[in-house]
Amino acid sequence: MPRLSLALRRVCVLALLMLGLSALPAHAVLIGKASISGQVVDSEGLPLAGVRVRVQGPLPLIFPRQVETGAGGFYRIDGVSPEQKLQLSFSKSGYALGHGSVSLQRQKPLQFDKLLLVRMQPRTLNKMLAKAGAVQTLIPQTGGTLQEQGFKVHFPPNSLTVSGSQPVDLVISPIDVSTEEVQAAPGDFSARTLAGQNVLLESFSMADFSLSQNGRKVNLKAGSQAQIELLLPRSTPLSPGDQTPMWHFDTVRGLWIEEGVGQVAASTVLPDRLAVFASVAHFSWWNSDQPIATTEVSGRVVDGNGQALAGASILSSGIDYAGTSAAQSDAQGNFCIKVKSSALSSLRASLFVDSLSASSPALAVQSGAAGQSCAAGSAVAAGDLVISTGVACIQGDVRDEQGAPVVGLEVTSSAGTTAVTAADGSFQLKAPENASVKVRALGYPTQLVNTQAAGDACASVALRKPSGGGGTTCVSGMVYQCSPSNPVVEVSMVAWRNSDETLFGMSAPSDAAGRYCIDGLPANELLEIKPNHGYSMDSQEIDSGAGGGTCAAQNCTVAPPQDIWCY
DSSP states (O other): OOOOOHHHHHHHHHHHHHHHHHHSSTTEEEESOEEEEEEEEOTTSOBOSSOEEEEEOSOTTOOOEEEEOOTTSEEEEEEEOSOSEEEEEEEOTTBOOEEEEEEOBOSSOEEETTEEEEEBOOEEOOEEOOBOOOEEEEOTTTOEEEEETTEEEEEOTTOBOOOSSOOEEEEEEEEOTTSGGGGGSSTTSEEEOTTSOEEEEEEEEEEEEEEEETTEEOOBOTTOOEEEEEEOOTTOOOOTTOEEEEEEEETTTTEEEEEEEEEEEEOSSSTTSEEEEEEESSOSEEEEEEEEOEEEEEEEEEOTTSOBOTTOEEEEEESSSOOEEEEEOOTTSEEEEEEETTSEEEEEEEEEETTEEEEOOOEEEEOOSTTOOTTTTOSEEEEEEEOOOOEEEEEEEEEOTTSOBOOSOEEEETTSOEEEOOTTSEEEEEEETTOEEEEEETTSOOEEEEOOOTTSOOEEEEEEOOOOOOSEEEEEEEEEESEEEEEOOSOOEEEEETTTTEEEEEOOOOOTTOEEEEEEEETTOEEEEEETTOOGGGOEEEEOOSSOOOTTTTOOEEOOOEEOSOO
């Protein structure tokens, strides 16, 4: 490619400066280039390799950049030209397309004579991807109705922008907004109302609707409409007859845009559940939400010695509402983040340490009244989010159903480290110290491991497949709040399967020692145990074990002691 002439290069530089000046206060100039990095994980929080990450800004002279995540789910894009806000997309076969936004501008520009020099700085953007639904086919000339996990869409005949009579592929990818999967939602729940107001949303239900013909995207014809049905979680606060605003995701601006109204009624797929029904004129991500009153919460990110950690990514997830927001810590470790006012939110900070993804324990914060702000000094102080920066290790082995070692199997941790099992089935992984880390191998239940301090012995884990067999069994355990010496009394525990919301059993209220027992559970089933009406952070995953156990005989599979409601 021939080099640009000096005159043309000067024109390009001038054009960039003018475009930068037009988006910033008078006499402000963007200088330098920046990098964007992060980790992409699945809905279990485990890293995803081979995700294509693509970034593109609105300036016509900015060329698109893309990379793929490595084995630990990490990516990094360097040399990003000056932009205030960039949109990123995250794509991988078998997963719904993800979207995120990142701002590269310093909050406080440097004053230099009459110019404001706005220096770019590195940014972190982590992303969760939800699994895509099954590929279904539709004959566009006849239309029809298709559904996925209780989410449904009906197309009138000849309503799609297609050529010829070939079938159209449809993929409906729902997100369970009542769980941590809400983090897989595109964007950060920033939205624009019909009146042009910028708001933050609380989600009731959402799904991505993707249509293609021979690999090319199709949509509804101008003037055509389709009817969608969004299944509501069992815990929804909505009632039959309620109306909710509908929103679609604008991938160019990174915002949810209000468009239309949905009506709440009984689901046509699961009659014991509710759904939102709406007519739509195009397809993308669709969301049934309501704007929320917001406030700000402040805090600080530090290491185990209390030293400030700059550049940490802070994520807020609603506990008593479904929504997320994000922020980053400054050079002093301070952060300010928008949340729903007078609500309970869970804050977590993450940072890359020695090629590891390290996170703070979740911190539950009760926010204050609407309008409180960090700038005015009225924001609720969340306290410190502590990220242990030392490096520890996890060791273990993998064995099959017969107890034989499994050789050459890749083992992955949520910290982004991987290992391959040796001849005796053993493996060893690096991990952050004093952290809860998930460990997984293909075909084996995910295990949660608590690491030791840096320099101590490796934490141990055994990856085993269920032994097989049928029948019923039971699970017993003990629940406590914050400390094992503080048992939780009179709480019923439930066993369920999160993937399809199947409830298998519920215990009697826990006794004075926090003990419980759940009878009549399927044997050799991977279950989640959590308090009835509890939050997803209070659950643990356990294999129910071989059949035959009963609470009366006291021969149940014993679950590890479980910390609940420690906020």
